[in-house]
Amino acid sequence: MYLKRLELKGFKSFPTKTDILFNQGITAIVGPNGSGKSNISDAVRWVLGEQSIKSLRGDKLEDVIFAGTDTKKAMSYCEVSLTIDNSEDKLNIDFSEITIKRRAYRSGESEFFLNNKPCRLKDIKELLLDTGIGKDGYSIIEQGKVDEILSNNPVNRRKVFDEACGISKFRYKKQEAERNLKNTKENLERIEDIYIEIE
Ligand code: ATP
Numbered sequence: 001m002y003l004k005r006l007e008l009k010g011f012k013s014f015p016t017k018t019d020i021l022f023n024q025g026i027t028a029i030v031g032p033n034g035s036g037k038s039n040i041s042d043a044v045r046w047v048l049g050e051q052s053i054k055s056l057r058g059d060k061l062e063d064v065i066f067a068g069t070d071t072k073k074a075m076s077y078c079e080v081s082l083t084i085d086n087s088e089d090k091l092n093i094d095f096s097e098i099t100i101k102r103r104a105y106r107s108g109e110s111e112f113f114l115n116n117k118p119c120r121l122k123d124i125k126e127l128l129l130d131t132g133i134g135k136d137g138y139s140i141i142e143q144g145k146v147d148e149i150l151s152n153n154p155v156n157r158r159k160v161f162d163e164a165c166g167i168s169k170f171r172y173k174k175q176e177a178e179r180n181l182k183n184t185k186e187n188l189e190r191i192e193d194i195y196i197e198i199e
Contacts, residue, residue, distance in 0.1 A: 001084060001085055001086055001088060001090040001091065001131070002022070002024050002084070002085050003022050003044075003082065003083075003084060003085075004021070004022060004083045004084060004085045004097060005019065005020065005021050005022065005081075005082070005083040006019075006020045006022070006040065006043060006044065006047075006080070006081070006082055006083075007019050007020075007079075007080065007081040007082075007083075008020075008040075008043050008078075008079075008080050009078065009079045009080075010065055010066045010075035010077055010078035010079060011039070011042075011043050011046070011064060011065070011066070011078040011079070011080050012036065012039040012042065012043070012063075012064055012065075012066065012078075013035075013036040013039050013066070014036065014039065014043075014066065015066040015072050015075055020040065038057070041140060041142075042056045042057065042064070043080045044082060044140060045140060046064060046080060046102060047080040047081070047082045047100055047101070047102045048082070048100065048124070048128070048133065048134050049102075049112075049121045049124055049125060049134070061104070061108050062106045062108075064078055064104065065077065065078040065104065065106060066078065076105065076106055077103060077104060077105045077106070078103070078104055079101065079102070079103045079104075080101070080102055081099050081100070081101040082099065082100050082101075083097055083098070083099045084097065084098050084099075084100075084133070085097050086098055090131065091127060091128075091131065092127065093127060095115060098114065098115055098127075099113075099114075099115055099116065100112070100113070100114060100124055101113040101114075101116070112124055114127070126172075129168055129169040129172055130163060130166040130167075130168050130169045132163060132164065145160075148160065
């Protein structure tokens, strides 16, 4: 499983459709200061569901959309697609490659797609759990992440190891089951109240 392709359109400093193809092995992105290298890693985090604009080095939602220059007008939306090779079936989905796409408009609306079908962020999150990919995964190691791994905070450090050894999925499922159980208990109590009233 590896990152095969990243397609940007209207994202930060990439107004026109830009296709970046990756091969297996090491790829380095080089360029002068301010040419958009970090915007590429921001795009990877954003398409995987990053909701914190601060961690994408912006102040407001629309800061990820191309803001325009003297010669090019601003875009009304942006789109990032990320394609992952799944020929070894590491992801629990019946496709040899998957493309995750996120589109956002200046109005603040944001849509997700999995192989071009609309989906929820939750679907993407669940698909990528325990793979290390994902906005909280360890596939993107930024400076803060290194601090987190080395930090004395055992809770933060444990999250990284949980993801690496495949425990996150169960922790997530447990939390979801506990939430459902709580809702069901509340519904049962409500039914009991109605039942007593009717009696
Ligand atoms: P360095 O090597 O200095 O870290 P870099 O190659 O990583 O630089 P980035 O930080 O990725 O560069 O890109 C910065 C550029 O992106 C700036 O010129 C900035 O104006 C531009 N930029 C960021 N957001 C937008 C936006 N929404 N619209 C247009 N341009 C943007």
